[in-house]
Amino acid sequence: MKLGSFITFEGGEGAGKSTQIARLAKLLRSHGLAVMLTREPGGSAGAEAVRHVVLSGAAESFGAQMEAMLFAAARADHIDQRIRPAIKRGEIVLCDRFADSTRVYQGKVGGMDQDFLKTLERVVVADMQPELTLILDIAPEEGLRRAGLRRGNETPDRFEKETLSVHRKRRKGFLEIAKAEPERCKVIDASLDEDAVAEQVAKRVSDFLMAKNAISEPLVP
Incomplete structure (x- = not known):
């Protein structure tokens, strides 16, 4: 059975992940490759419902552990319904955020117990670890400026509204992951x-x- 590839994009707010994923998909398709675009939180019907709950801030008061568990439930549905079937069809899956975001947002910044987080990831992700992860790195000040221009008059979501110091910690978290897993x-x-x-x-x-x-x-390109 021919298998596809799993590529994820990570980074802070306003880094341009959505724009670059769309451009990459167009480029890959121009070379005759089958591509599936998806995102987290979300990507499948069940996961999109969880996305609304999390980004609205409705789960914020329950803490980082509850958010991580909600993300894990959404990710399990996303993998089963979309990612694994696409990989089996031989497609290249491009995903806007995945488990590294949970590691950073709820783990390195949210203060979650690392052993619990690793166990949760191992159970949910299993054999669907990304083969390549592109971390779009940008200074939080510039990223937030770009995010504000993109958002316009809309209200910042649960994660965009955090303080600059929190965004700086997230940037550091992503760079630490990149250093630990350079391959x-x-x-x-x-x-x-x-x-x-x-x-x-x-x-x-x-x-x-x-x-x-x-x-x-x-x-x-």
């Missing part, structure tokens, strides 16, 4: 303009897919 995680300088970031993304994904013999020549 899987590749840091992208998201402070550059959109085209320059897209070039970095294409290079990293090209290297990954060529190593898997999924493509025979580099991707050119």
Whole structure:
């Protein structure tokens, strides 16, 4: 059975993940590759319901552990309903956030017990660990500025509204994960303009897919 690939995008608010995932999907499809776009929290019907609860702030008062458990429930449904079937079909799955966000938001910043978090991830994610994770890195000040422009008059969500010091801790958390898992995680300088970031993304994904013999020549954005 031919298997696809699982690539995740991580980073702080306003890093441009959604924009870059859309550009990468278009590029991959132009090379004749089957691509599925998805996101977390959400991605499946059950998970989207949890997304609304979490981003609205309705679960905030219950603490980081409850949020992590809600994310885990959503992730389990997301994996079963969308990610694993797509991988089995031979598609390249591009996911906007995954387990690394839980590690950072609820773990490194939220103060959750690390053993509990690791156990939760091991049970839920199991064999669906990302093969490549692109961490879009940007100074929180600039990321929040961009997020504000994108949001317009809408109210900031549960995570955007946090203090600058919290956003700085999240950035540090993602960079620590990248340092600990350099084979899987590749840091992208998201402070550059959109085209320059897209070039970095294409290079990293090209290297990954060529190593898997999924493509025979580099991707050119």
